[in-house]
Amino acid sequence: IAVSNKVTFVNPKAPVYPRLAQGKSWNEMTVTWTSGYDIKEAVPFVEWGEKAGRQFLSPAGTLTFDRNSMCGAPARTVGWRHPGYIHTSYLKDLWPDSMYTYRLGHRLPNGTRVWSKSYSFKASPYPGQDSLQRVVIFGDMGKAEADGSNEYNNFQPGSLNTTNQIIRDLDNIDMVVHIGDICYANGYLSQWDQFTAQIEPIASTVPYMIGSGNHERDWPGTGSFYGNLDSGGECGVPAQTVFYTPAENRANFWYATDYGMFRFCIAHTEEDWRPGTEQYKFIEHCLSSVDRQKQPWLIFLAHRVLGYSSNSYYGFEGTFEEPMGREALQELWQKYKVDLAFYGHVHNYERTCPVYQSQCVVNASNHYSGPFQATTHVVVGGAGASLSDFITSKIQWSHFRDFDHGFGKLTAFNHSSLLFEYKKSRDGNVYDHFTISRDYRDVLACSIDNCPRTSLAS
Template sequence: MRKLCLCIFLTISLFPQLLRAKEDDFVRQPPRRVIFTRHLRSDSDPQQVHISLVGKDHMKVSWVTDKKHCKSVVEYGKESGKYTAKATGDHTSYKYFFYSSGKIHHVTIGPLEPSTTYFYRCGGSDPEFSFRTPPSKLPLDFVVAGDLGQTEWTNTTLDHIQSIDYDVLILPGDLSYADTHQPLWDSFGRIVEPYASRRPWMVTEGNHEIEIFPIIYPTGFKAYNARWPMPYQESGSTSNLYYSFEVAGTHVIMLGSYAEFDADSEQYKWLQADLAKIDRKKTPWVVALLHAPWYNTNTAHQGEGESMRLAMEELLYRARVDLVFQGHVHAYERFTRVYNNEADPCGPVYITIGDGGNREGLALSFEDPASPLSLYREPSFGHGRLKMVNETHAFWGWHRNDDSNFVVKDQVWLQSLSSSKTCSRSVNQKVTSPTGNDEL
């Protein structure tokens, strides 16, 4: 009798997911448990090591030590154990109610040579780490992963990411899912260290980074800004919540969904100035990231990015931005080239990729019938890969997590808008096209 009841319960529980399964009979996976990764090194040893790009030939190395006297210094060189250069930096720490962070170190090293492996250690202590700098010219390989969290699904996604080499990881918000429980920031740093210490991770904020508490912490982002400072000053920004960087012929814009964005805001004025500086002859590709989607046919988070879209979409369109990656919705979706809710061959391709492995589970429900603008959508965990092949073409693929394996479920070739004769015409001319297709 118990076995019969269990079978009935499982059938009822899984039935909605079975209904949503695609023709390949893949059953949507449920959430998996949160993993808390403990600190197993000494109090003076570096932990939570991660790196980020600074300018065209520098790298920022960030880490945490429990002891406060440890020096903010990085030794590095091209051979293991032989450190021919050294740089010093600064440090910070913060308190959040009864939690006190360790000493958070940030050191910028360089100049560095492109496509070169460097070995380094932090604070004069082992262990030794290594990273490879990105190339100075195309081709270039990005990994895109959003809403990562720290669950068993997160580990699966990270293992899949590492199984194929890449140059830079970009993340459109929602990192640790600490949500004011500060030890989870430490745990997240330990989970991603084996990956983020080897390749640069460039991130922007999501709603789970806000961590506002009225009166006491009214501005939010206390932990995020202390732990994950990005090169915002180098791009002329006044806030760590939005910035840009360039790597190998690609200009990447990291927008802040949770910073002011109307026409009178600092972010809007910064974006105008940043886009105006791009030389598409030298930088043929422009990619943007943000958290709350501007285009979305999932029933989750409907309309949350609409006011930002109305404020900023025209700026991206006039600049001929090629792709926009979005997070927040825990599913995958790819749109055709779009502008102002219509298919437009000179608009960006919008891709929702908030499926890294978060603890909240998948957003299973999509609007029915599907919009003709939406070319592929699926509620599954996974990550994406964007290969900038040359000045005119790139290849995008979305890799779905199938337990211990990944399966490429969506892929498309993209042409840079800077190489399109149609889109190089005056932006004041309205460009029309048929409904969306996979020739982008």
């Protein structure tokens, strides 16, 4: 019998899994990472600067949570494992589109510094900047391993394929938006480390923005809109701690982020979004406050399908949406001329025509031009979790459906040209696409149901 040498970690507390995210201003990047160092043991910081330029030191804040922060089992019982310490540093006053290097550090009481390896990122363009801008969007990816050794149910079979395709194309990606159902830890907290390790090549290089889904937030009696058990007792605490979002209140998980010519309005479907609520006011402000001359591409994102899906569950319910979804929001999408709305939750791909009140305002196409007519709704929830069936009948507003794992990609070439692509995770090839060509005067033009009322007297 052969016996190997004893295998140990060089430093089990070392800083790991850096995760970039957009800050609250366009020229700020945040870096979040995990370590075993309590703030009393070592001071966390980031060393960073332009490539071959002066290097700066920025301090980091530290968060963690304990078992009593969990809302129920298994997160509070058999699934509990201490998350370590989560550190976030804010890198400010960045030059647009400049390349920066950074590394994570901890200063011990004796003056010794513990370092991570070095990483690099490109700073965001300024709002309205006319440059090539590329954003990948998906939901429900989860995590997996090549041999499945840590999986008890193989629920996320497409996860590695999606991750690997994004890594292969990373030179052509500027930002990632993962709209909910992040890692499906479901109360087994070590799986958050498993997930952040899996996405490290992506999240350490480009901003990795997240939304919250039912598997992060939902738990009875905790204020979530749906009182089910889907979070496994986590009730949103790990998600809002492990990842940074530029939200005014990180527990709410709704926020706006600008990237060059894009304005992204990210809603939180596990909190009430109906008229009169705090979230509804945020959504309207996010949609209404953008300067479309500078940022022509207005994108709405949410985890559950607040728009349109012919998923079998929604079809059997007869709603083709999350109940009270588009009834509450479609007037806002139309009024403020939202180009695209993206959703996860349903584990497949589907694209609608430009649709309003369940009717195609114009026929679906691979190219749209001229004045805005209505919002196109896209389900991109097939990034990893087991696939969801469609109803067998074809719905008039449903243009393209795919029962497979995949993800979406937006490319803004300039202020008047936008490309959307749907890529399959198995090969990275494009299986659906469309373009929008539009001038600023086309955004100003009124569209169906948002033209001013006129009469003969006026």
